[in-house]
Amino acid sequence: MTTPDWHRIRQDFPLLDRQVHGKPLVYLDSANTSQKPAAVIAAVDEFYRQHNANVSRAVHQLGSEATALYEGARKTLARFIHVHPDELVLTSGTTFALNLVAYSWALPRLKPGDVILLSRMEHHANIVPWQLVAERSGATIRVAELTPDGALDLDALRKAMTGEVKILGLTHVSNVLGTVNPVADICREARKRGIITVIDGSQAVPHMPVDVTAIGCDFYAATGHKLCGPTGTGFLWGRREHLSAMPPFIGGGEMIREVRFEGSVFNDAPHKFEAGxxxxxxxxxxxxxxxxxxDIGSAAIQTREAALLAHAMEAMQSIDGLRILGTAPDKAAIISFLIEGTHAHDLATLLDLEGIAVRSGQHCAHPLLQFFGVTATCRASLAFYNTHEEIDTFVAAIHKVRKLLA
Ligand SMILES: Cc1ncc(COP(=O)(O)O)c(C=O)c1O
Known part of the structure; x- marks a missing residue:
C-alpha cells in the first residue's frame, strides 16, 4: 500500500483554508460532522446544473439521468460497505434509519417480557427510538455496562444476553470515547442466541474499512454527513429477509406499486421504505x-488517524489536570477530555477564539456521561485531513487558555 499524499489530500477541502477569529481554522469536530472535499461539492453542483429532475417518475431524459445517478449512488455505497444494493435503504441519516428498524421491524414483534439490550455508550439515536417502542409494546430496556476505561464489559454483555433479549442495539464506535467495539464477535454470539443485532456505524464507516457482510449483523446504519457527504443523507442496511418482512414506516409516493382507496400495494425493498x-x-x-x-483507501485512513490519535494523546499529557474519558485499547481518533478547574463550555469557547473548533457538552450521550459522573466534556475528534501541526497548535492553545481560566 503506497502512503497517500496527506498534504495534497488536505487541499481537497476548501473550507479548511479559512480563518476563524483571525486565526487559521483547526477543525477538530469531525465526529460531529465531517468537512466536504471539492469533489463532493462539485458533484452536488453538477447535479443541479445539469441533471436536476425527480427520480423514478418522469420518462424524460433528465428524469432518467437523475434516477440513474441516485441508483448509482446506492450501488457505490453498497460496494463501499460490502452489501447488495437491494438491501440498502437510503435514509436522511442514522436517526431515521434506527427509527425505521425500531418501528417497522421491532414494534410489531415485541411483546411484554421481551428485552431490548443496549450498551451504555449509545448515542441517543440508538436509545430513544427503543424507549418509544418499548413503551408501546411492553418490552423493557436492559443496559450493557462498561469497564472503567470505556470498553464494553464483554463478560457482562454475554451474561446479559438472556432468552428474553430480542434485540441488541450497539454502536460500532463510540462518538464520545472512540471505543471500537468488536461487533463481529458480538454479533456471532447474539446470532447463536437468536438475538437481532442493530449496529450504529455512524462513527465507524468514515474512519476504517467496514465490511457489513463480514460483521454478520442484522441491520447496520450510518449517516452521510460524517462520511464527507452532504447533510440529510444516510442509510440502513438490513438482511433481505428482514426488509421483505417489514411493513413500510412512512407512506406516500415512490414507495407504492398501486394505490386504491381499498388498499395499496407496496413496492419492494428498499424502495418501499423511501416514501416521497x-x-x-x-x-x-x-x-x-x-x-x-x-480512492484514498479506508485502511490508509485508519492508519493515518491512528498516528494522529497517538500524537494527540502523547502531546496532551503535558496538560496539568487533564482527564481523558475513554482509553480502551481499541480506540478511534475521538478524545473526550476535561481539565480540572475549567468548564468544558468555557474551554471550547476560548479555543474557538484561537480558531480551534472542538465540541463541548453531552454529545447526545447522557447515560454515558452519567456513568463517568460528569455533566459535560470537551471533545476533539480527528479526521485524515487533520495534521500533526494542528494537534500541536491545539495543545499549545489549551496551555494558553488554561492560564486565562486559572
Ligand atoms: C454514534 C452516532 N449515532 C447516531 C448519530 C446520529 O446521526 P444523525 O444525526 O446524522 O442521524 C450520531 C451523530 O452524532 C452518532 O455519532
Missing part, C-alpha cells in the same frame, strides 16, 4: 464521497 422525493442531490454527493474515500 428523496435528497437526490445529497445522495449524488454521498456517492461521490464514497468514491473519494475509496
Amino acid at each position: 422525493t428523496p435528497n437526490i442531490a445529497g445522495f449524488v454527493g454521498l456517492g461521490s464521497a464514497a468514491n473519494y474515500l475509496q
Whole structure:
C-alpha cells in the first residue's frame, strides 16, 4: 500500500483554508460532522446544473439521468460497505434509519417480557427510538455496562444476553470515547442466541474499512454527513429477509406499486421504505464521497488517524489536570477530555477564539456521561485531513487558555 499524499489530500477541502477569529481554522469536530472535499461539492453542483429532475417518475431524459445517478449512488455505497444494493435503504441519516428498524421491524414483534439490550455508550439515536417502542409494546430496556476505561464489559454483555433479549442495539464506535467495539464477535454470539443485532456505524464507516457482510449483523446504519457527504443523507442496511418482512414506516409516493382507496400495494425493498422525493442531490454527493474515500483507501485512513490519535494523546499529557474519558485499547481518533478547574463550555469557547473548533457538552450521550459522573466534556475528534501541526497548535492553545481560566 503506497502512503497517500496527506498534504495534497488536505487541499481537497476548501473550507479548511479559512480563518476563524483571525486565526487559521483547526477543525477538530469531525465526529460531529465531517468537512466536504471539492469533489463532493462539485458533484452536488453538477447535479443541479445539469441533471436536476425527480427520480423514478418522469420518462424524460433528465428524469432518467437523475434516477440513474441516485441508483448509482446506492450501488457505490453498497460496494463501499460490502452489501447488495437491494438491501440498502437510503435514509436522511442514522436517526431515521434506527427509527425505521425500531418501528417497522421491532414494534410489531415485541411483546411484554421481551428485552431490548443496549450498551451504555449509545448515542441517543440508538436509545430513544427503543424507549418509544418499548413503551408501546411492553418490552423493557436492559443496559450493557462498561469497564472503567470505556470498553464494553464483554463478560457482562454475554451474561446479559438472556432468552428474553430480542434485540441488541450497539454502536460500532463510540462518538464520545472512540471505543471500537468488536461487533463481529458480538454479533456471532447474539446470532447463536437468536438475538437481532442493530449496529450504529455512524462513527465507524468514515474512519476504517467496514465490511457489513463480514460483521454478520442484522441491520447496520450510518449517516452521510460524517462520511464527507452532504447533510440529510444516510442509510440502513438490513438482511433481505428482514426488509421483505417489514411493513413500510412512512407512506406516500415512490414507495407504492398501486394505490386504491381499498388498499395499496407496496413496492419492494428498499424502495418501499423511501416514501416521497428523496435528497437526490445529497445522495449524488454521498456517492461521490464514497468514491473519494475509496480512492484514498479506508485502511490508509485508519492508519493515518491512528498516528494522529497517538500524537494527540502523547502531546496532551503535558496538560496539568487533564482527564481523558475513554482509553480502551481499541480506540478511534475521538478524545473526550476535561481539565480540572475549567468548564468544558468555557474551554471550547476560548479555543474557538484561537480558531480551534472542538465540541463541548453531552454529545447526545447522557447515560454515558452519567456513568463517568460528569455533566459535560470537551471533545476533539480527528479526521485524515487533520495534521500533526494542528494537534500541536491545539495543545499549545489549551496551555494558553488554561492560564486565562486559572
Ligand atoms: C454514534 C452516532 N449515532 C447516531 C448519530 C446520529 O446521526 P444523525 O444525526 O446524522 O442521524 C450520531 C451523530 O452524532 C452518532 O455519532
